[in-house]
Amino acid sequence: MRIAVIGGAGHVGLPLAVVLADAGHDVTAIDSNEDRLLTIAGGESPFYEPGLNELLQSVLLRQRLVLHEQVSVVQDCDLIFIVVGTDLKGDEMPQNESVFEVARSVRKHLSPSSVVVLRSTVTPGTTAHVAELLDGVVADVAFCPERILEGHALEELRAMPQLVGTRTGEVPKCIDDLFSSLQIEVLAMTWKEAELGKLFLNTWRYTQFAIANEFANICESHDVSFSKLRTSLLYRYSRGTGLMAPGFAGGPCLRKDTIQLLKSTSFQSELLQAVLQSHDSLTSRIVDLVCREVGDSDKKVVQLGLTFKPGSDDLRGSVALELAHQLNRRLKNFFVVDPHVLPLPEFNFLSENEVADTADLVVVATRHPEFLGVSVRGPVIDAAGPRLLNESASSDA
Numbered sequence: 001m002r003i004a005v006i007g008g009a010g011h012v013g014l015p016l017a018v019v020l021a022d023a024g025h026d027v028t029a030i031d032s033n034e035d036r037l038l039t040i041a042g043g044e045s046p047f048y049e050p051g052l053n054e055l056l057q058s059v060l061l062r063q064r065l066v067l068h069e070q071v072s073v074v075q076d077c078d079l080i081f082i083v084v085g086t087d088l089k090g091d092e093m094p095q096n097e098s099v100f101e102v103a104r105s106v107r108k109h110l111s112p113s114s115v116v117v118l119r120s121t122v123t124p125g126t127t128a129h130v131a132e133l134l135d136g137v138v139a140d141v142a143f144c145p146e147r148i149l150e151g152h153a154l155e156e157l158r159a160m161p162q163l164v165g166t167r168t169g170e171v172p173k174c175i176d177d178l179f180s181s182l183q184i185e186v187l188a189m190t191w192k193e194a195e196l197g198k199l200f201l202n203t204w205r206y207t208q209f210a211i212a213n214e215f216a217n218i219c220e221s222h223d224v225s226f227s228k229l230r231t232s233l234l235y236r237y238s239r240g241t242g243l244m245a246p247g248f249a250g251g252p253c254l255r256k257d258t259i260q261l262l263k264s265t266s267f268q269s270e271l272l273q274a275v276l277q278s279h280d281s282l283t284s285r286i287v288d289l290v291c292r293e294v295g296d297s298d299k300k301v302v303q304l305g306l307t308f309k310p311g312s313d314d315l316r317g318s319v320a321l322e323l324a325h326q327l328n329r330r331l332k333n334f335f336v337v338d339p340h341v342l343p344l345p346e347f348n349f350l351s352e353n354e355v356a357d358t359a360d361l362v363v364v365a366t367r368h369p370e371f372l373g374v375s376v377r378g379p380v381i382d383a384a385g386p387r388l389l390n391e392s393a394s395s396d397a
């Protein structure tokens with residue numbers, strides 16, 4: 001099958017393009033970001049995803065994947081995926097204009113037999129609008145949300161059932177054929193069901209993380225470690241599944257999609273408003289705690305981790321990064337350590353083995369595996385709690 005992936009150099013688009021190419025399809029990754037395309041053409045992913053570089057090199061070598069900047073190349077494709085970013089606007093309102101823009105620009109290049117599959121996460125009603133924009137020029141428009149977890153993209157793309165939303169709730173044959181070629185099950189539904197379903201899943205996760213943080217706060221007030229307690233609560237107790245570990249939660253999707261869901265409905269969800277507030281307040285609680293400890297002194301504070309989750313190089317929507325910006329503004333001597341990101345000019349970067357000799361206070365923001373061996377003198381403030389460990393002995397962060 002001939003497939004185009006518009007946004008094919010992105011965190012979602014590139015793994016999708018590579019996995020489809022590896023399954024034997026002729027895939028064109030189309031992206032407006034020339035730098036990313038150049039990096040990919042050299043056999044390297046512009047971001048870290050386990051196994052992606054190796055598979056990318058293999059499909060480039062086998063000439064299964066080609067790269068392009070112009071959407072005009074979609075004219076020979078059977079299926080066209082759209083996976084461009086749908087970040088919130090500055091005023092935090094959802095924007096799906098990026099998707100509409102692609103639909104308008106691609107319109108005149110489509111063939112009447114092709115099917116367009118929207119894969120960006122969008123506000124309910126967006127696919128219907130895309131279908132209106134493409135009315136009469138394509139065979140069908142579907143919404144097939146991406147549900148992969150960064151860091152697990154390849155294995156999940158090859159195994160996870162796909163939600164396929166269409167106008168009638170019936171899956172077009174070429175989509176069925178495509179996922180059959182990967183031995184993946186397809187779950188048929190309507191556009192709105194698939195759009196809502198995607199937002200529900202991320203909002204559900206964000207809510208679970210908020211509750212974990214609320215429990216950690218309650219535990220702290222009782223001088224109890226929630227992390228330790230959680231381990232016991234989950235031990236051979238299946239109904240506890242979903243009781244998440246506390247700490248910063250964010251990234252490019254969870255907060256955005258919760259806001260997107262809230263703004264899409266006339267229903268006033270007090271619970272979801274509270275979830276957003278709970279996450280937002282964690283950063284200010286940590287900043288207040290650090291500032292209380294350090295006061296006006298010259299004490300050196302070292303933050304471990306900037307990315308939105310362990311093992312990742314992704315800084316998008318990272319609460320740890322936001323924390324670092326706030327601490328950097330407030331403190332005289334502030335340093336960061338993150339082995340997964342290139343040094344950012346606004347921060348003083350240290351390596352892991354400089355922490356013990358530098359830090360009067362350590363803030364654990366992202367639990368990268370590399371930090372397990374870091375030895376720490378003095379107090380530790382941990383976003384995952386306990387919030388303040390007043391240990392003078394060395395401890396592992």
Ligand SMILES: NC(=O)c1ccc[n+]([C@@H]2O[C@H](COP(=O)([O-])OP(=O)(O)OC[C@H]3O[C@@H](n4cnc5c(N)ncnc54)[C@H](O)[C@@H]3O)[C@@H](O)[C@H]2O)c1
Pocket residue numbers: 006007008009010011012013030031032033036083084085086087098101102119120121122146147148149150252253
């Ligand atoms: N990152 C995730 O883990 C994840 C998971 C599920 C769903 N999503 C959703 O998938 C969508 C894409 O997210 P992402 O993380 O891949 O974003 P990204 O920013 O990494 O990738 C988007 C790509 O689209 C390209 N692009 C933008 N406008 C374009 C245009 N007009 N023509 C061609 N290329 C264009 C950009 O250059 C970029 O490479 C978003 O809606 C996001 O919410 C992301």
